[in-house]
């Protein structure tokens with residue numbers, strides 16, 4: 001909360017120090033500030049009638065527009081948000097109009113939740129309900145709460161800051177920019193302090209995720225599908241201020257899925273992903289089972305399943321190696337030999 005009276009009794013230096021973006025506000029307002037050590041009240045008291053005519057006449061109004069400027073900037077920068085510690089999904093109805101098989105699901109920051117179910121069962125619909133912060137106004141009639149409260153409607157509309165960032169299979173760049181130009185442009189729009197450092201980190205992380213490396217000067221339109229997704233995931237994890245990430249099927253994305261998830265949850269975000277892939281599903285702390293448009297069950301990933309995941313990773317590596325051998329024109333050997341080779345490495 002920005003208290004207007006506090007602004008009035010603060011010196012210009014104090015205000016700029018706390019809210020650096022107000023410097024341009026003072027310039028735009030043509031407020032004659034000869035001494036930045038004076039408070040706004042003192043400055044206003046010293047203005048002649050002519051000088052007052054050049055700026056907002058009344059100190060109260062000036063403090064009002066200064067505080068709304070600060071509020072807008074904080075929102076834009078994602079500074080003003082109460083942290084999303086908890087996202088709750090309250091039960092709605094399945095496709096037959098029957099109540100779902102649970103009452104309330106609480107998801108906490110840093111948790112990964114996978115969503116599984118047959119084709120057409122309603123996985124994407126659930127992600128869409130969260131993105132829309134549904135309040136009984138979608139086909140499922142589910143309700144979404146943030147920190148146990150009905151979220152502000154502003155979350156529904158794209159602004160500088162969104163509640164939810166979406167990552168999907170189809171991500172294409174349309175701008176003609178190099179990787180570094182694109183990252184700098186995005187970082188500039190977020191007005192972060194340590195831009196060069198952040199851009200470098202995103203670039204490095206994206207390359208860690210991508211199957212094939214790409215350079216700083218590569219044109220983003222020329223990146224492969226996997227490289228674009230790697231770039232978008234690293235960019236979303238590090239630069240996006242959205243506390244919730246929704247992922248719709250990244251299985252065939254040609255990226256290191258495990259590293260991608262680690263990067264996303266490392267930033268204390270809530271991650272929900274719809275998937276048909278057992279490795280991805282077991283990476284979740286819980287999985288939501290969807291059937292016929294409704295949540296049928298919510299299962300905690302067991303210790304045994306986490307162990308099984310290690311075996312699945314071996315299988316996955318075998319398949320990846322086979323794919324690569326195929327691509328590079330090699331003859332494929334028996335899988336049992338492949339499996340043994342991986343196990344021995």
Ligand SMILES: Nc1ncnc2c1ncn2[C@@H]1O[C@H](COP(=O)(O)OP(=O)(O)OP(=O)(O)O)[C@@H](O)[C@H]1O
Nearest residue numbers: 093094095118119120121122123124125139140293
């Ligand atoms: N509870 C519901 N009530 C009414 N319609 C629903 C409900 N849940 C889902 N639907 C609708 O069913 C259709 C299929 O759902 P959706 O696309 O979410 O499935 P999916 O599980 O993501 O499928 P896929 O695995 O093929 O991507 C959509 O049109 C969706 O709006």
